[in-house]
Amino acid sequence: MSFQPILINGTWQQAQSPVGFFSAFNPSIKTPLADRYPISSFSDIELALAATHQAVLELNSITADIIANFLDTFANNIESCKEALVDMASLETALPKEPRLRSVELPRTTNQMRQAAAAVRERSWCHATIDTKTNIRSKYCHLNGPVVVLGPNNFPFAFNSIAGGDFAAAIAAGNPVIAKANPGHPGTTKIFAEAALKAVQTSGLPQAMVQLFYHLKPEDGLKLVAHPQIGATAFTGSRAAGLMIKEAADKAGKPIYLEMSSVNPVFIFPGALDERIDNIANELFNSCTLGTGQFCTKPGLVILMQDESSEAFLKAVSKYFKSAPTGFLLSKHVLHEIISSIKVMQQHGADIVTGGKEVRTPGYKFANTLLRVSGDVFLEHPKALQTEAFGPASLFVFARDAAQIKKIVTHLEGNLTGSIYSHSQGQDEPLYKEIEPLLRQKVGRLLNDKMPTGVAVSPAMNHGGPYPATTHPGFTAVGIPASILRFAALNCYDNVRQHRLPVDLQDKNPTGQMWRFIDGEWTQKDIVSY
C-alpha cells in the first residue's frame, strides 16, 4: 500500500513502517478524499531529528540574509501555487475560497512570512545588547535543536505547521522546523512543503531546515515534544491535547508554547447600547460567525447589564443569527465538540435563544447559536459556563448590576482577548474604570469598541494571554518581531574577542540600520571608541 511521501532531509520519501494511514475528509459532503497519508512510526521522527542535528551546526555559518531570502522565496513560491492551495484547502476544510482562502488568509500568510523575512534582514529582533565597559554582549539566537510545530485545524494557511506564523517565527530565529501536518488538511500542508523545499534549495539552507510528516500516534507525539534533541514546540489547538503535550515537554525541560482555548469576553456597557445598538449587534454577529465561528478569538461570552436595552440588543443579534446561512464546520470532531459544549452550558442553566442544534445537510453544520444566562446562574457555575463552544455560538450573560459584572470578571479564566464597548462621550467611564483593571489581568489583548477577531500581524500585537489561554503570559504567537523570541535562546558573550563574535555583536553595526541596545541606549550606530 503506498501513501503520500513524507519530507525528510530534503527528500520526499515513503514513511518507514507506518503504524497506519488516514485520509483527509471533505466536510461539505462528509466524504474522504482520495489521497492516503501515513501515520508515522517513531523511526521517521528519528530520521528527521538526525538530519536536523547536522543542520543546526551548519546554521552557524548561514547568514541572516540566506534565511531572509528563504522566507521571501517561499512567500513567492506560495503565490505561484496559490490556486492549488486554495482548491485543496477548500476541499479539505470547506472554508470558502472567496474571500476567506484566496483573498484573506493566503495574503495574510505570505505577508507574515515577508514580515519575518524583513525582520531577519533588519536584525533588530535579536535585541543585541552591548555593555562596552565590561565587554559583555548578548543577543537572542537560535535554539539548540529544531522547533516542532503542531498546527491547528482552523487556519489551513496562516497557522499551517509548515507555512504559518509559528513556522515563520521559528525559521526567522534560525531554527529548523519539524512540522506535523494537522490531519484535517494534509494535502494543503504537502503543497506548502513542496514550495518550502524549493525555497530551501534556491536559498541554500540546509536540506533539513524544513521537514514534514503527517500524523503520529499520540504517545509518539509526547515522545517527540520531550525528545532531548529538540529545541522547543509550538502548538495551537484544543486544551485537552495541549495540556497532555505540555506535561510531556515540561517534564523534559523543553520549552513549549501552547495556544489553547479562549472564550474572549465582550463587555457591552449601557451607554454603548444607547448610542449604537444596531452597529454593535451587527459587529458581534459578524465576529461570531466569521469562519463559521471557528476562530480562537471568537467572542464566546457577552456580558451586559440586565435591562431593556440589553434585551433589545439580544433580539437584534438573534435576528442576524437566525437569518444568516450556516457555514460548514471543519470536521465531524468539531461538530461533536460544539454539540457537547452547548450541552454543558445548558446543563448549567444556559438557555438557547436561537439555534443550538446540528443542521442536517450533506456537510457538517451547526446552527448559528445564541444562549443566555443570568449573572446569578453564571456565578454558580463559572467554569462550566466558560466552556469553549468552537463554532458559531455565543453565550449572553445578563448581570444584575455593576457589582455583579465585577464579580463575573474575577471569575473569568485567562483569555486571549477581552473587549469593552462603551459610550463614545464618556458616560460609561466610571464603569470602565471599575472593570478594566480586573479584565486587564485576565486577557492578553484588551480592546475598546472592537470585536476580537481579525488578529493584525502588528509588532504591537499580543496573540497570547494568561493560562489557560496560553502557557506563558509573556509571549505572543502573532506579531513580528515579538513572536520570534519564543524560539530563541539568550546567548551572552563575555570578553569574547571581536572577530569571534557574531556580526550582530561586533563593534560595527552589520547593516548600518540594525537597532542595538548599547550602554543603555537604542542606537543604529557603530561602536567607535571601544
Added chain:
Amino acid sequence: MSFQPILINGTWQQAQSPVGFFSAFNPSIKTPLADRYPISSFSDIELALAATHQAVLELNSITADIIANFLDTFANNIESCKEALVDMASLETALPKEPRLRSVELPRTTNQMRQAAAAVRERSWCHATIDTKTNIRSKYCHLNGPVVVLGPNNFPFAFNSIAGGDFAAAIAAGNPVIAKANPGHPGTTKIFAEAALKAVQTSGLPQAMVQLFYHLKPEDGLKLVAHPQIGATAFTGSRAAGLMIKEAADKAGKPIYLEMSSVNPVFIFPGALDERIDNIANELFNSCTLGTGQFCTKPGLVILMQDESSEAFLKAVSKYFKSAPTGFLLSKHVLHEIISSIKVMQQHGADIVTGGKEVRTPGYKFANTLLRVSGDVFLEHPKALQTEAFGPASLFVFARDAAQIKKIVTHLEGNLTGSIYSHSQGQDEPLYKEIEPLLRQKVGRLLNDKMPTGVAVSPAMNHGGPYPATTHPGFTAVGIPASILRFAALNCYDNVRQHRLPVDLQDKNPTGQMWRFIDGEWTQKDIVSY
C-alpha cells in the same frame, strides 16, 4: 513557645499554628543560634495571598516613580543597617565579613537594587511598542498575582529572597513579592525584611508589597507555587528541589524560573598553556575556591588536551589548592552533598589529585579538591562525571585529541557558563572554531580567557542557560533590565482610547527619555501626528 514573627500585610506577627520551628546554625562552630523561627502552616500563606490580592489591584494606581523610590529607599535602608546585616550573615553562613560580605556582596545587592530603580524610573524595560497605523499598543506589565521568591543558601545578600536580584526584578515589574527565607540565613533575611517594610511605608506602596515567612513543609511549598492566585515563582537552588517545585508549578500553568546546577566547563587550549600557564592556574584556583567554591558559576569541569603542559598545569593548580586554607561550608547539608558528589565521581573513574575529604575542625569544612579523569573514561560516564560538587572542587578531564574534546562537548548538559582559554595570537584558532559552535549551544554565557565566577550586573549579562541549568534558555536571573521581563505579562491594547492607556503607551513620551519601539524604530520622541 514564641518564635520570630513573620511579615504579613505590613505587620510583624506570630505565625498561625506553625507546624514546627527551626534555628539557624553557625557553620563555623556547628552550633545552633538562639533565635527560633516558625515553619509556617498554609494558613500563613493564605493570609499573605489574600493581602496581595488587594495589593495587585492597588498597584494599578501606583506610579513607576513610587516603585523606583521604594527600591532606592530600600537600598539606602540596607546601607543603614549594613553592620547588623554583615554580623548576622557572617554568623549564619560563616562567609567572611571582609571582603566578601561587607565590601563585595552588600554593595552588589544595593547596586542591583538601584539599577532596578533606575530602570523602573527610566521605563524602557517594558518594551513599549506602538503601531500607529493600527492603533495597537503593547508593553510588558506586572503579572496577575504576587511573585514567590525562594532564594539560595550561598548568597545571603545578593540573591536573598527579600533583597536579591529576583526580588528586585519582581518588584521592578510591579509585582508584590512573597519571600520564603532560605532556612540557612533567616536572621539576615529578617533584617532585610525590616528595612524593606520601612521602605514600603516611606514610599507609599501597598503594605502587602513585601511579605516574609521563613519555612514551609515541602508539600506546602508545592501548593504555594501552584496556587491559582500567584503570578510566578523564582527559585535558585538544587536540582532535586528545583525539579519538584517545577513539576507542581507546570501542572498548574504557573510560570516558574529555576536556576539549578551547573558545572561550568572551562576549556584550556594548548596555546593558552604555552603562553600563560601560571596565570591561568592562579585564576582557576581563585575561581574554584572563592566563597569556598559555593558559587553556581564555579568551574567544576576543566577540559584539556592530554600532554606535558596540561600535566604541568594540573600540578600548578594542585599546588595552589594544597597550600590554600580551606574555607567554611554553609551547612552540614552542603558538606554531605559534596562528600556524596565526590564519591559519585570516584565511583565512575575519577581519581583524587588533592583533597577529597572532610576536614575535621570545629566548623564544616571540605578540603580543596581536584580530581582527574581521562577523556575515554569521561565519555563512558558523562552524566555521573557531571555531578555538581558544590564547594571547592573541580574535575580535570584530559582528552586524547581535538576530536575527543568535540565529543566531550556534545555530551555536556546545559550549563550557565562555558569558558575557553586560548592563545592570544591565534594559534588555537582552528580548535576554537571547532569547539565554540558546539559549546555555544550548551551554555548561557560563553567566556574567553576568563573564569565564570563574578557575574557582572550588566544589561548584557545572561545568568541563565539551557536546561537543566535553568528551565528556559531565553531568560536571565541577573542583569537589569532583562531579568525584569521574567516577571511580566505582555499587555496589548487594541484601539484603546488615548486617556485610558497606561502613560507608557500614550502618544506623549512620559519622561521624554523613555525608549519606545514606534512603527519599527526605537525612539524617545512623542507621537505627534497620530
